[in-house]
Amino acid sequence: MQNFEFYNPTRIVFGPNKIAELNRLVPQNAKVLILFGGASAEKNGTLAEVRTALSQHEVQEFGGIEPNPTYETLMKAVELIRSEKLDFLLAVGGGSVIDGTKFIAAAVNFVGEPWDILTTHGAVVKHAIPFGTVLTLPATGSEMNEGAVITRQATLTKLAFMSEHVFPQFSILDPTKTYTLPKRQVANGVVDAYVHIMEQYLTYPVDGRVQDRFAESLLLTLIEIGPKVLAQPEDYDLRANLMWVATLALNGLIGAGVPQDWATHMIGHELTAAYDIDHARTLAIVLPSMLSIRRTEKRDKLLQYAERVWQITSGSDDERIDQAIAKTRAFFESLEVPTRLSAYTLGQDAVHHVVKQLESNGMVKLGEKKNVTLDVSQRVLEASL
C-alpha cells in the first residue's frame, strides 16, 4: 500500500425531506447566497423547498451557472457577494453548480487575480467562505470532495483546482430530487461515476486490498443498478444507491493509498472543449480504448477486473482482457451512451485536433506512470473512432 493522507470533513445528510434541515445546517445569522444553474431547480420544486427552509435567513439568489461553469459567470457572483457582504453559499444543483460555488468561495476574499487559483491548481488558496450543497444530480462527487473544474470562456481553457478549504460543510442528498432528471443526465451520471472509480482502480497492484474491493463494490453496484435506474426513475432504493455510489466514487476514499490514472479524463476534457460533448460521454468514448491500448502495463489489474467485476475466468489473458473491455463498452452502450467518436460524426481530423490541444495544454505525460505521451493518446483516440 502507498502512504496516504485522508481527510474529508463534509457532513452528508441523506434521505427524503432533508432539505427542511437547512434551517439547522446553515448558521443562524448567515447572509446566504443560493446558487443554481438553469430552470430545472425551479421547475422541480427544489428551489421552493430551499427557500421555505431558509425563510428565517437573509437570502439572495444567483442563477445561470452553466453546465461547464465559466470563470466569467462565476466572477459576477463574486462581485455580488463582495458588494452585498454575503457570508455563506448554498449550491443547489449538480457538479457544475457545486464546482462553480467552490471557485466562488475561494475567490471572494482572494487577494489578486482569482484566475491564479486555477493556474496554480489551488495552491494559492488560503481560505474560502463556507458553503453547503443540495445535490440534485448524482454524478461528479463534487458534493463530498475538494476539487472543481472551471472553464475560461474567452480562451476555452478548462482547468481544475483542489483545496482543503473548499470541502462543502454539508451536502444534502435527497434521492427523490433525482426522479425528474432527464434519462440522458442519469445515464451520464452512471458513466461518470464508473469512470471515476476506474481511474483510481485500474492501474497496477500495490496490495491495497480494501481499496480494490471497495472500488469493485462500487463498480458491481453500478452494473447491477445502471439499466434499472433508467427504467424505473421513481424507485427510491435504486436512486438512493446510485446517489451514494456516485458520492463515494470520488470522495478520496478509494483513491487513498493507491496509484491513480486520470488520462481518460484529461483526453475527455479536450473532447468537451473542442466539440461540446457531455463530459461523461467523452469518458465512455476514451476509456475502453485506453484500457485496450495500455493493456500491458495494466495487465494485472485488468485480469483482476475481468474476474472480480465481470466474473470472466476462462480464456487466455488477452482474451479475458478483451472480454472485460467489451463488457465495459456494452455496459455504457446499454445506457444509451455511445462509445465511439463516429457517433458524433467525428473522424481522424478530430483525433489530430485533440492531440494538438493536448500538446498545447501540456498534457504530454499522462497516467499513473506518466507514460501516456501524445503518441499513446493518439492511438487511444484512433482506437475510439
Place this chain on the structure above:
Amino acid sequence: MQNFEFYNPTRIVFGPNKIAELNRLVPQNAKVLILFGGASAEKNGTLAEVRTALSQHEVQEFGGIEPNPTYETLMKAVELIRSEKLDFLLAVGGGSVIDGTKFIAAAVNFVGEPWDILTTHGAVVKHAIPFGTVLTLPATGSEMNEGAVITRQATLTKLAFMSEHVFPQFSILDPTKTYTLPKRQVANGVVDAYVHIMEQYLTYPVDGRVQDRFAESLLLTLIEIGPKVLAQPEDYDLRANLMWVATLALNGLIGAGVPQDWATHMIGHELTAAYDIDHARTLAIVLPSMLSIRRTEKRDKLLQYAERVWQITSGSDDERIDQAIAKTRAFFESLEVPTRLSAYTLGQDAVHHVVKQLESNGMVKLGEKKNVTLDVSQRVLEASL
C-alpha cells in the same frame, strides 16, 4: 436504504515515519499532554519518536491509562491539564488510551460532574479540547470515530459515550509500529474488527448495496490476512491492510444507512466486567451463538454472508447458515482466540451471573429489533458454553 447523517472530520496520516509530521500536525503554540498506557510505548521506541517530533513544543506526559480505562485514572489527567493549563492532547497507544483521551478532552472544561458525560452517553458534551492520536494497535477504530468506553472502577460500571466533539483531529497510522505487538493482541484486533463489521452488517436487508459490499470487502480481507498477519509480523503490507481495515470497520461509513445490532458487544462487556476476559475474546465467545440463536430474524443476511463471504452455495438454508457460523468460529479459533466459555473454565453459573448483570444494567432489549431479551441472551450464553 435508511436515512442517515455521515460526518467524520478526522485526518488520517498513513505510512512509515509519519510520526515525524507531528511537528506540522500539532498547533505551533500548543501546550501538549502526551497520554499513554503501559511500558510498551516506551520500550518499542514510539514515545521517543513522538518526543523528538515535538521537541519544539511545550510538552508534558501522563502514563498509566489502563486496558479498560478507568474514570478514576482519567480524572487525574483532567486535574493535571486544568492545573497546568494544557490545551492539546496526544494519545499514543491503542483503543484504550484513545478512548480515555476522548473522555479527558470532554471532561476538562465540563461544568459539573464529568461522570454525567457517561450517564448521558455524551448528550451533555458541548465542546472538548482538541487532540490527535498515534495508533499502535489496530483493533477498536477509536482513532477515527467519536465513541469511547470508560469504566468506573468503584462500581465496575462500563459505559459508552459518543460526541462529535471528540473526533480526533488527526490520527497517525504507522503499520511498522505494530511489528512488536504480542501475537495475542494482534489476534484480538482481528477479531475485534471482524465483530465490529458483523454488528453493522449481519442484521436484515434494507437494500444498502454499497454498505453490504463494503462490509463484505472488509470481512474478506480480514479472513485473507488474519492468519498471515500473525505468522509474518514484519510484513508491511499485511500490517498496513490490517490497520486500514480495523479503522474502516468502525468509522461510521459501513453503518451509515443500515440497521445495527451490537447485542454481542453488550453481552461481551458484561463478560469482561465479571471475568476480566479481553474484550475481543468475549466477542468471539458470543457472536457465533448469537447468530445461531437469532437465525430466523437474520436469515436473509446470514444466507448472503454464507454466499458472499464464505462462498457457501450448496445445502438447505439452515445447512448453509450452519456452515457459515462454523466457518466464523473456525476463523476465530485459527487465530488462537477461543470461542467457548469453557476455555475460561466458566459454566452455567457464569451464564446466570452475566444475565443478572445484564438485567441490573438495563440491557433487556438488545439488537437491531430490540428483541434480544434476557431470555434470548441466556440462550446465547448457554449455546456458548
